[in-house]
Amino acid sequence: MxxxxxxxxxxxxxxxxxxxxxxxxxxxxxxxxxxxxxxxxxxxxxxxxxxxxxxxxxxxxxxxxxxxxxxxxxxxxxxxxxxxxxxxxxxxxxxxxxxxxxxxxxxxxxxxxxxxxxxxxxxxxVPAYRIMGGPTRKKIRAYASHLHPTAIPELQEEARKYVSEGYKTMKMRFISGPSDINGIDKNIELVRSIRDAVGYDVELAGDAWMSWNYSFALKMVKKLEKYDMAWVEEPFMPDDFESMKMLALKTDIPISEGEHHYHIYDFKRLLDAGIRILQPDAVWTGGITPMKKIAALAETYGAIIVPHTGNVYNLHCIISEPESVTPVAEFLTKYREWMEQDMEGIPFPVKGYIELSENPGFGIEYKKSN
The missing domain is CATH 3.30.390.10 (Enolase-like, N-terminal domain)
Structure with missing residues (x-):
């Protein structure tokens, strides 16, 4: 054909x-x-x-x-x-x-x-995951991703809501970086408030979105260690592999990177820098072909893949790899991504888990395709 x-x-x-x-x-x-x-x-x-x-x-x-x-x-x-x-x-x-x-x-x-x-x-x-190797499990564990900085009571209520919906992991966004003289205290206030709301039986990750430098990040992780962070995401600009390497050696908090990295060569550099949580995205990093190669590369380093966003393409990659390599999917709770405009058949989490259909391809149809 x-x-x-x-x-x-x-x-x-x-x-x-x-x-x-x-x-x-x-x-x-x-x-x-x-x-x-x-x-x-x-x-x-x-x-x-x-x-x-x-x-x-x-x-x-x-x-x-x-x-x-x-x-x-x-x-x-x-x-x-x-x-x-x-x-x-x-x-x-x-x-x-x-x-x-x-x-x-x-x-x-x-x-x-x-x-x-x-x-x-x-x-x-057949579903796309069938030609990627077939499913390794019945459903995929999802984590709730939002917790953008708001008033503390609202942030705490949002975190409690995710617990009530069955999520065992959630991710917040930090509010400050080196450009803010009081940035460390502002970030810690957010983390403390979420921990006060949901306790320590829930995993909590935090996203710095390429916005810190090494000095700020080092001070930040030292203060964050007491809050048992699941990971700190993208503390540095994408090409600052040296800072990634130094920070990974200085903290017990896992450092994650990969949202803004491409193909296998970037991910080899991340792994060599000590990063053990990789976050490629099939719609950015080059598609399914490099995603499968990145997963294989990660496994040789004992690393895991937690793809950026829970788009349906990433979900098919996740379910086609061993759970030990791709354990969890991100789910953006407050908005649907721009690439899902006019789609039908997008899978949503139920009690913290996502199931994929047996529909051919990626299981989605476009409302305006005709």
């Missing part, structure tokens, strides 16, 4: 909620305000991509810049068999090297790779 076309079939303006959290741009609030790099660069228009082969079609939502790159790259795929997924990925990766290796070009490769997985598994009549 040959790939016939990849095209944009719809463009839709979207407006996503903006929540408070620490950002690497906080040094420039007087110029930029509260806007984050993601909000500034990406989330304003959602495009639906369609890939067709024979009587089959697959659909994928992404941003306009990613969609345009994906359409341009995909012209090299016309006439290629939809099963030749790895060859297509490698060819396009090599072709895009002068412009790629990270950022929007890898997002475009992710789109093409995911569409090919979706289309081929639809053709075979």
């Amino acid at each position: 040959k790939i016939e076309s990849v095209r944009v079939i719809s463009r839709e303006k979207v407006e996503q909620p903006v929540y408070r959290y620490v950002k690497p741009t906080d040094y420039y609030k007087s110029i930029l305000g509260e806007v984050s790099p993601t909000e500034a660069a990406m989330i304003n228009e959602v495009c639906t991509l369609e890939m067709r082969a024979g009587d089959y079609a697959a659909y994928y939502n992404t941003t306009s810049d990613v969609a345009d790159f994906a359409v341009d790259l995909s012209k090299k795929l016309n006439g290629l068999d939809v099963s030749e997924i790895n060859m297509a990925w490698d060819m396009l990766y090599r072709l895009s090297l002068p412009l790629g290796r990270a950022g929007v070009m890898m997002h475009a490769l992710s789109a093409i790779n995911i569409l090919m997985y979706d289309l081929y598994s639809r053709y075979l009549g």
